[in-house]
Amino acid sequence: MSLLHIVIILPFIAAALCPVLYRNARLIHTGWFVLPVPVFLFIYLMGRLPQIQAGEKLTATVPWIPSLGVDFTVHLDGLGLLFSLLITGIGALVILYSIYYLNKRKEAIGHFYVYLLLFMGAMLGVVLSDNLIVLYGFWELTSLSSFLLIAFWHQRDKSRYGALKSLLITVFGGLAMLSGFILLYLMTGTFSLREIIGSADLIESHGLFVPAMLLILLGAFTKSAQFPFHIWLPDAMEAPTPVSAYLHSATMVKAGLYLVARFSPVFAGEPSWFWLVSAAGIVTLLYGSYRALKQTDLKSMLAFSTVSQLGLIMCLLGLGSAAAVYSGTSDSLFYVKATTAAIFHLMNHAVFKGALFMVAGIVDHETGTRDIRRLGGLMTVMPVTFSAALIGTFAMAGLPPFNGFLSKEMFFTAVLNIMELNVWNMQFWGAFFPVIAWIASIFTFVYSMLLLFRTFTGKKQFEQLDKQPHEAPLGMLLPPVVLASLAVVFGLFPNLLSYSLIEPAMAAIHPVMLAEGARFHVSIEFWHGWTTEIYMTIGVVAAGIILFKLHPRLKIINQPLFSGVSLNKTYDGGLKALDRSAWRLTGRYMTGSIRHYLIYIFAFLIVAVAVTMGGSANIRFDMSGYAPMSLYEAVIIFVLVVSVIAVPFARTRLMAIILTGAAGYMVTLFFVIFRAPDLALTQMIVETVSVMLFLLCFYHLPKWKRELTKLRFKLSNFIISVGVGAVMTLIALSASSSRSFESISDYFLKESYKLAGGKNVVNVILVDFRGFDTLLEIVVLGIASYGIYALIKLKLESDEAGKGL
């Protein structure tokens, strides 16, 4: 157990202590006890920065299930550090914010912090685990804790709906990812990520390569809300705003991006990986930004904006994977720039989106609504919130001097570079990337401006609001202000990040591109001259302003584009149809009629035996050793068969009983003929007693009626029963004509007198050689008689149960 393990486990310990603190210290908001956890972790992780920067990697292992190759191995490299700093840093700010956001009297904050700490620990586990199975465990724990957090106000219908939806979609992806991991294990024989990356060459030519890639991508796409799996994210906005800020903008939704980045060394250089990741990303980018335009709710806007920005990062990760094709040449560094942009934007997005969600939460908290149609003119009332919102939205729109500007320029550079890629049909498709990116950037600009100006400028309509708006308390303002300042700092001094965090993270994503001891040299410059990117940005702003002005008049933006087709409707309808068809299917075959179930069982028996016998070469029908038949036996067999066949045709119950009894006595005669005196004796007595019992009981039972069923039923019954009879005949014939080894009965015959001192071998077997059978058979008889006694004596307290039938 090392300090690295403590990093993951500490939140879980804190989560276990949370309810105790909540119950015993009611006067202090529980959040204050929770706050030191992420702060401490953040400080500890910052302390590891110099080591990571120097190219060192920290690893610690605790054996968990060594026999299965599953160990709790923690591995800290550049990518892991970047993510864990985001998780703990924004986690600390979100907890501070939530202390002021959630009322300690009105809300169940004890639960809230337990879930939040569980989530934080799970997320740290995802980004720091080296073992795939452990990673998967933490991955599902993030889905679960996210489920609990979305449904925090579980008395609301919409919260429960959103929570269920997100759980179904992310767990679906998680399971797909698990199967992908297992395929990787089959290919490499290890669950360790580092070893899998090490044997990437071995995997490349393997037949399971593509299935593993698809399954892992399915996990990443569902978690990171890529099209068409993005539908859970807008509905997850029913969660308390700190949760939306933390999980659904900064951390959990980036788990999919982490996965893609982490597996880049394994899959990069493959055309299918490049195409899937970058196409999914760019489609999501365009779709998310377009849908964000239509929203009127602040959090829905931000949710779709998150979807689109995640698509942007995903697309950049895909474009960056092209570098692996040129591995070893100077061209590779040309494409690596896309990965730099992805990591840089990942951090930027976490910063400004966190701030914007917190702003939305403040607006909601202070005015009672998040609908931009009811808001307006808040600028003078809430100046600090407005400043944070301004920085956040301008960063999101990609305007200087904020960090979003730089990452957008780098995004444009990446999509322009990709046009020069001359493999995989990129000569044709490459031109689409810059065009789509440019259009999506315009949409992004417009919804950012809508978000800002519809909320904070324009007419004041405070009389419509539930509360009289005023500036939020300091503690609530502090986290968005910190994040907004970071957006400015990263914008003006981007190289603060590039040396410390981006370079080590790049080294983790493109390990083969570096010679031993070398490092990437990332330098992000604020001003890079009059390049194409700058003109594109100017174009975005110009077109964006026009669109913003025209916005209220453009129908295409305000109304749904395709009212008929909707992904949410498909999801809801699919779920309902699944439910209904399962219900209908069950109703169809679970009829409640014993006869039907018996038919299934018998039909299965017939098919199983017939197929096995038909398919097996070892079954012979050898009639050579059969005993001859005498006249007595012929007569007995004839009588037996006739009496048995007559039973269903019997007109009275007495007749049926007598016919059944006759069959029993014929069997007794067979026992006599086939040299089984004990059997004959027993059979005769049992048959007599049974017939007597039958007669006795039939007196009280209903009249023997002719079966009043339709011919169709009789026919199906007849077919089934003939089938069973035929199958049993075949079994009897094949069993009596093949003997693969000698019977053990020779032993019984030889040793019966010597060992047991009995000459009746059957009786010796029953009480000596195999006495246990007899003991339990006596028990069966005892239980049966007790049961009969109980049945007869039993008097039900109420007879109502039977009346309804």
Next chain:
Amino acid sequence: MELYMSLAIGIIFTVGVYLILSRSLLRIILGTSLLTHGVHMLLLTMSRLKTGAAPLLGQKADAYVDPLPQALILTSIVISFGVTSFFFVLAYKAYQKLGTDDMELLRGKDDE
């Protein structure tokens, strides 16, 4: 002989299964008791018939029939007798309580 026995077993099974598939509880019980006979005869036939004397060592015969299936059948006869009589009383009690022996009417409620 084994061939004819096998055919007879097939017929017994056919009639037994046919009775079990019917609606009346009484037929079902008679069907199970026929099936029992079929199984016992199958057990006996499978160890080959008429290969020697009865397994009583006092007879001093050269060959005896296989005693193991006989022991198994003996156990089975007793067990099936116990089960059949229990079922019978159960049918009797069910008829007393519910007033019908029609299996199509003896169903659980829909909400169960």
